[in-house]
Amino acid sequence: EAQVTQNPRYLITVTGKKLTVTCSQNMNHEYMSWYRQDPGLGLRQIYYSMNVEVTDKGDVPEGYKVSRKEKRNFPLILESPSPNQTSLYFCASSLMGAYGYTFGSGTRLTVV
Amino acid sequence: RKEVEQDPGPFNVPEGATVAFNCTYSNSASQSFFWYRQDCRKEPKLLMSVYSSGNEDGRFTAQLNRASQYISLLIRDSKLSDSATYLCVVNEAGANNLFFGTGTRLTVIP
Numbered sequence: 001e002a003q004v005t006q007n008p009r010y011l012i013t014v015t016g017k018k019l020t021v022t023c024s025q026n027m028n029h030e031y032m033s034w035y036r037q038d039p040g041l042g043l044r045q046i047y048y049s050m051n052v053e054v055t056d057k058g059d060v061p062e063g064y065k066v067s068r069k070e071k072r073n074f075p076l077i078l079e080s081p082s083p084n085q086t087s088l089y090f091c092a093s094s095l096m097g098a099y100g101y102t103f104g105s106g107t108r109l110t111v112v
Numbered sequence: 113r114k115e116v117e118q119d120p121g122p123f124n125v126p127e128g129a130t131v132a133f134n135c136t137y138s139n140s141a142s143q144s145f146f147w148y149r150q151d152c153r154k155e156p157k158l159l160m161s162v163y164s165s166g167n168e169d170g171r172f173t174a175q176l177n178r179a180s181q182y183i184s185l186l187i188r189d190s191k192l193s194d195s196a197t198y199l200c201v202v203n204e205a206g207a208n209n210l211f212f213g214t215g216t217r218l219t220v221i222p
Contacts, residue, residue, distance in 0.1 A: 033210075042214040043156070043199075044212075048209065090155055090156070100146050100158040100161060103155035103157070105155050106153075106154070
């Protein structure tokens, strides 16, 4: 089944404790992105990647890192999480941006 | 000013009704347009792309007006299962960022 898999689905952590949210897609897509969704703000792009070793900042990159060492994986790293990073996170992939994106099931992160 | 603006609703309509959602976007260079559907606490799912000539998929019709920078979605014969939040999404030419509206919430009532 074609899909984008994120883990974990839910995560509660403390301020400053490094964490990684994994994302993997099995569709051989070139494009991958991370979004966060907050009430009243909609989905906002954090980082995106057009291919292996090619990443760039989206609209809200502060406090996040990503890597794209393999085509299928695009992990999101929070080196020192803060409470304002409490949010619902989605990973997405696309063959090309104009074709629309397939989203993962989301990761609900709470930073206390 | 937001890139994509939608009426947040909520829209509460009876089964069988026709309902229309509207969306405006600010960047005239926008190239690709979509409607996504998002159920509560779930991921957005692509409902349909929107083409300049307008397009239809069963009970759903999407229209694009580039001159007015306006996108619409029409749902005919609403079903209970259509209850969801509908997201208007725009992709700028040559860009890799999707700009999302905050969504319009629809509830179809028996």
